Structure formats: structure tokens, C-alpha cells
Amino acid sequence: MSVRHGLLALLSQGPSYGYQLKVEFERRTGDSWPVNVGQVYNTLDRLERDGLVERGETDGDGHVFYAITESGAAEARSWLEGPVVRGAAARDELAVKLALAVTLPDVDPEAIIHAQRVATIRSLQELTRSKAAGGDPDSPEEFAWQLVVDALIFQAEAEVRWLEHSEARIRRLQARTSAGGAAGGTTASAPRTAPAELPAPTTASVR
Amino acid sequence: MSRDRIGASELLRLDAVSMHYGAGENSVTALSGVDLSIKRGELVAIMGASGSGKSTLLTIAGGLVTPTSGEVIIHGQYLRDAKPAQLAAIRRRTLGFVFQDFNLVPALTAVENVSLPLELDGWKRSKARRAALDALHLVELDDRADHFPDDLSGGQQQRVAIARAVVGGRALILADEPTGALDSQTGELVLRMLRSRIDEGAGGILVTHDARHAAWADRIVFLRDGRVVDESRRDDASSLLAAGA
Numbered sequence: 001m002s003v004r005h006g007l008l009a010l011l012s013q014g015p016s017y018g019y020q021l022k023v024e025f026e027r028r029t030g031d032s033w034p035v036n037v038g039q040v041y042n043t044l045d046r047l048e049r050d051g052l053v054e055r056g057e058t059d060g061d062g063h064v065f066y067a068i069t070e071s072g073a074a075e076a077r078s079w080l081e082g083p084v085v086r087g088a089a090a091r092d093e094l095a096v097k098l099a100l101a102v103t104l105p106d107v108d109p110e111a112i113i114h115a116q117r118v119a120t121i122r123s124l125q126e127l128t129r130s131k132a133a134g135g136d137p138d139s140p141e142e143f144a145w146q147l148v149v150d151a152l153i154f155q156a157e158a159e160v161r162w163l164e165h166s167e168a169r170i171r172r173l174q175a176r177t178s179a180g181g182a183a184g185g186t187t188a189s190a191p192r193t194a195p196a197e198l199p200a201p202t203t204a205s206v207r
Numbered sequence: 208m209s210r211d212r213i214g215a216s217e218l219l220r221l222d223a224v225s226m227h228y229g230a231g232e233n234s235v236t237a238l239s240g241v242d243l244s245i246k247r248g249e250l251v252a253i254m255g256a257s258g259s260g261k262s263t264l265l266t267i268a269g270g271l272v273t274p275t276s277g278e279v280i281i282h283g284q285y286l287r288d289a290k291p292a293q294l295a296a297i298r299r300r301t302l303g304f305v306f307q308d309f310n311l312v313p314a315l316t317a318v319e320n321v322s323l324p325l326e327l328d329g330w331k332r333s334k335a336r337r338a339a340l341d342a343l344h345l346v347e348l349d350d351r352a353d354h355f356p357d358d359l360s361g362g363q364q365q366r367v368a369i370a371r372a373v374v375g376g377r378a379l380i381l382a383d384e385p386t387g388a389l390d391s392q393t394g395e396l397v398l399r400m401l402r403s404r405i406d407e408g409a410g411g412i413l414v415t416h417d418a419r420h421a422a423w424a425d426r427i428v429f430l431r432d433g434r435v436v437d438e439s440r441r442d443d444a445s446s447l448l449a450a451g452a
């Protein structure tokens with residue numbers, strides 16, 4: 001998403017000026033996405049250039065009002081009604097790091113998983129705590145904020161599940177390769193110390 | 208080992224607990240050398256793959272199973288030394304247990320299932336029923352109080368089991384996958400309720416596969432092959448609900 005679509009959606013409710021748009025945008029997204037007023041003006045300029053909004057009157061206080069055009073309204077509608085497509089998902093840093101780690105002989109991918117899991121769970125705990133401590137969910141601002149926090153909570157949860165899934169896959173692979181390889185391999189119940197730290201990430205040349 | 212000095216606020220302690228099922232060739236090590244301490248106001252979540260020992264840990268903590276080695280101490284009482292009657296009293300009065308398979312009595316209605324432990328503990332029938340209805344209200348099951356378990360959905364049965372574990376203000380709540388059959392909204396309702404019980408001074412262990420639910424705990428412990436491999440603590444000890452709600 002962009003601020004651009006958010007402003008268009010707001011302007012589809014009626015003409016407004018820059019500062020008012022900034023305040024409304026932040027309020028309606030539960031203050032989860034602060035924007036500065038300069039960013040709003042730049043976006044309005046681009047929307048005007050693209051014919052999606054028109055500059056209207058200036059009021060007594062010098063506020064320049066912008067109104068949505070017909071093609072702007074169509075754009076706002078199609079953004080609201082269309083699905084969000086997440087383009088860069090395949091380039092998730094964590095997934096790439098783990099994929100590389102599995103191929104590097106002196107890196108323990110399970111250590112990466114453990115360190116990440118502790119960190120992700122901790123942020124999940126923080127999000128949960130701030131949600132639990134939140135105010136009255138009947139106020140529109142609080143409700144908007146909680147929707148956004150929920151999204152972050154579900155994303156963190158998904159990451160933990162993926163980490164566990166990956167750990168299980170890696171262990172299964174290791175069990176298979178060690179069963180086929182040298183004798184006297186470690187059994188699944190052999191004591192194993194938990195790696196406390198990530199191996200230094202820059203040991204191997206990854207270029 | 209150290210049979211002294213159990214802090215007054217410590218509700219439960221596991222000292223070097225190991226559990227082997229079976230013997231010889233078929234012996235399974237379900238837990239090895241697990242230490243765990245639960246204080247008042249503390250909720251600990253246990254996560255780990257299927258078969259990692261979570262339910263075993265919980266049944267041992269609740270005195271339902273005696274570990275092969277190690278000690279379990281509840282409220283300063285070493286379970287190994289407790290007489291059967293003492294053990295039964297601890298289970299009735301102090302412990303609330305949510306079983307993975309709910310364990311409801313099929314011949315009793317929802318409210319009777321919930322009031323049963325109170326009546327066994329000598330409560331008057333009418334008072335126990337009132338407390339049970341309050342507990343069912345917390346899990347939003349007021350309108351199913353007089354239904355039998357067989358006539359309830361899986362998630363409703365699970366909520367009855369949860370109400371039974373918290374009724375009468377138990378000091379130590381041990382819950383095995385208490386949200387396994389619940390949708391995410393209802394699951395959150397249960398976690399909020401559990402959390403507020405804990406904040407009022409109870410302690411608890413929550414076994415869960417769901418990181419979103421584990422995140423309501425103060426500490427999250429990961430088990431693998433019967434050992435603690437990771438632990439995540441909240442940075443400060445302030446209560447989750449302290450700031451509001």
C-alpha cells in the first residue's frame with residue numbers, strides 16, 4: 001500500500017486539505033502509520049499531476065482544498081475492493097538467511113532458528129501485552145489500532161510456525177543423512193546443548 | 208535435593224524431573240532433568256513438537272503421575288512424601304487441571320461437571336452451583352449450563368473443562384492445550400480470562416502449540432525430546448493487564 005491510496009480513500013468522502021488529511025489518516029489507522037505533512041503535500045501534487053485529484057478553493061485560513069476526480073474515485077474503489085498482492089515475499093530476509101545457512105558447512109541453521117524464535121516470541125509477547133493493556137475497543141481509534149496490532153501478532157505467529165516447521169525439516173534431513181552415513185550416529189534422544197548464540201553471520205563469503 | 212527455603216510466593220517447583228515410560232528395550236525417555244518454578248502471578252507457557260514431553264510434564268506437575276526421578280513441590284509440600292489423602296486434597300483445592308482430552312463426566316451436565324470438585328470439597332450444593340455458573344459465564348457458556356457433554360461441540364466441551372479448572376479460585380492452573388478446539392476469538396477470550404486469574408495471584412502452566420497464545424505468558428519454555436532447549440522471558444515483571452482493561 002501507499003499513502004497515496006489512503007489519501008484517495010479519504011478524499012472519496014469529500015474535499016479536504018493537507019493537514020486535515022494527515023490527521024485523519026493517522027487517526028483512522030490507529031496511529032500505526034505516522035506520516036509527515038510534507039509527505040502528504042508531495043503525494044497530493046502527484047495525485048493532481050495524474051488527474052486523480054483537483055486543487056480547489058482556498059479558505060480564509062489559507063488551507064488549499066483538494067477534491068477527488070472521477071478517475072480518482074475509480075482508483076480508490078478498485079484499491080479498496082481488490083486484493084493486496086505482496087510482491088517481494090520471496091525475498092524475505094529471514095528465509096534467505098536460513099536457505100543460505102543450510103548450505104554453509106560451518107553454520108548451524110538450528111542456532112539461527114533458535115535465536116530468531118526467541119526474538120520473535122519476545123516481540124509477540126510485547127505486542128500481546130500492549131494489546132491487553134489497550135483501552136476501550138469500542139472507540140474507533142482504539143479499534144483501528146487493535147486491528148493493526150492483531151495483524152502484527154498473526155504475522156509473528158506465522159513466523160514462529162514457519163521456524164518450527166523448518167527446524168523439523170532440517171532435523172529430519174540430518175537424521176536421514178546421518179543414518180545413511182557413518183556408523184554410531186547420534187540418536188534423537190541424545191543430549192544436545194542448545195546453541196546460545198548465532199554464529200557470526202559474515203564468516204563465509206556470500207558474494 | 209535442597210528441601211529448605213521454598214519462597215512463600217513459589218507455588219510449584221520441579222527439581223531435576225525425569226520420566227521414563229516402560230523398561231528395557233522399549234523404554235521411552237519423556238523428560239530428562241527438567242527444572243521449573245512457578246510463582247504467584249506467573250504464567251509459564253510450554254511449547255514443543257508433538258511427543259516432546261509437554262503433557263508428561265503437566266501430569267507430573269499436577270501429581271497425577273510420579274516421575275522416575277526428581278521432585279515436585281507444591282506449596283512447599285513434596286508430593287513424593289504426601290499421603291494419598293493429602294495428595295487428593297491438593298488436587299481438589301489447589302489445582303485446576305485442563306486435560307488435553309477434556310475429561311468431562313458424560314453423565315453430568317456442564318454445570319454439574321464444573322461444580323463437582325467444589326462439592327467433593329464440601330461446598331454446599333447451591334453455593335457450588337452458583338460458583339459453577341459464574342465460571343461458565345466467564346467462558347460464555349451461560350446458555351449451555353444444563354447440557355450434557357455429548358450434546359456440546361468440541362470447543363464448548365473444552366470451555367466447560369476450562370471453567371472446571373478455574374472455579375473456586377484455584378491457586379495453580381495447569382492447562383494442556385486449552386485452546387486447541389477453539390477459534391481464535393474464543394481462544395483469546397480464554398487466554399484473557401486465564402491471564403486475569405493469574406494476575407489476581409494464581410500461577411499457571413499453559414501447554415500450547417500456538418505462539419499467539421503462548422505470548423500471554425510471562426515465560427515461554429520450549430521442550431525438545433524431554434529437555435528445555437530455549438526460554439523466552441518477558442523483560443519486565445509487570446503484569447500483562449496492569450495498565451488497563
Ligand SMILES: Nc1ncnc2c1ncn2[C@@H]1O[C@H](COP(=O)(O)OP(=O)(O)OP(=O)(O)O)[C@@H](O)[C@H]1O
Binds near residue numbers: 258260
Ligand atoms: N503412558 C505412556 N506410556 C508410554 N509412553 C508414553 C506414555 N505417555 C507418553 N509417552 C511417550 O512420552 C513421550 C512424550 O509424550 P507427551 O504426551 O508428554 O508428549 P506431548 O509433548 O504432550 O505431545 P502432544 O503435543 O502430541 O500432546 C512420547 O514419546 C510418548 O509416546
Ligand SMILES: [Mg+2]
Binds near residue numbers: 261262263307383
Ligand atoms: Mg500432549
